[in-house]
Amino acid sequence: MNKYRVLLLNAANMESFPVYPYAFVQVAAVARRANIEVVCQDLLGIPVADWPETIERLQEQHEPAMFLITLRNTDSMTYGDYQLNSQGTDSGKAYFPIERTKTLINTIRALSKKPIVIGGFGFSILAKELMPILQPDFGVFGGADEFFLYFQDIIQGEYCHVANLLYFQGRRLWPIKDFTSPPQLKLNTPRKPSRI
Ligand code: B12
Secondary structure, three states: OOOOEEEEEEEOOOOOOOOOOOHHHHHHHHHHHHOOEEEEOOOOOOOOOHHHHHHHHHHHOOOEEEEEEOOOOOOOOHHHHHHOOOOOOOOOOOOHHHHHHHHHHHHHHHOOOEEEEEHHHHOOOOOHOOOOOHHHHHHOOOOOOOHHOHHHHHHHHOOOOOOOOEEEEOEEOOOOOOOOOOOOOOOOOOOOOOOO
């Protein structure tokens, strides 16, 4: 029997171009190694007004130890999607996954005291900036391996040693050491070919 069960939610799918969130496959596989069951739910097609009912139902049904959220994209990366035409309307493709994810976090907060954890590519590229905006309990930068390896410690409030975990202590974002920016590459200047 699995020791823990968590919910993994996605509010970042794109109505005009839906994909099955591959994080549902990979995160669940990593969790399985740590004997943790992951129940996945994409909120694509579920109106925001119905999210509270959906979360409540999932919570009752699965009694998760935590709510995990994957943020795959920050936007569509297509400038034209966000531009208004001469009639003042947009292309219909503009979508706002960060804002939707924030709405999801607020919805969960209103219904549960369980920790909320966010990860995913979209989160990781802007981890430091998104932590104060989204205000989850934890952010995971990059892969999910360490998070599940130390899941029990995190549940028990001992998480300083989890390498890629972000969290607030008071108003201070930890860890202080900045691993969320890519390391500066020190490129060696090519040597001049020696004369023969
Ligand atoms: C394959 C791919 C596609 C395929 C998807 C096929 C499919 N069926 O999934 C196609 C071509 C359809 C596609 C479409 C789009 N894509 Co694309 N895609 C990719 C690509 C190459 C890989 C994504 C992937 O599946 N990775 C594997 C998964 C498992 O990785 P992951 O989600 O990051 O999850 C890992 C970790 O982040 C972590 N994790 C994830 N969630 C969580 C949650 C928790 C709690 C924890 C602990 C950990 C965790 O664990 C996972 C395992 O390590 C990336 C670039 C890249 N190299 O990553 C771009 C990328 C994600 N795509 C991007 C974009 C913009 C799009 C589109 C919006 C393009 C468009 N305008 O149509 C659409 C969006 C579609 C949608 N509905 O979301 C951008 C996003 C950038 C941004 N700023 O938002 C990227 C980064 C490419 C780029 N240009 O830079 N895409």
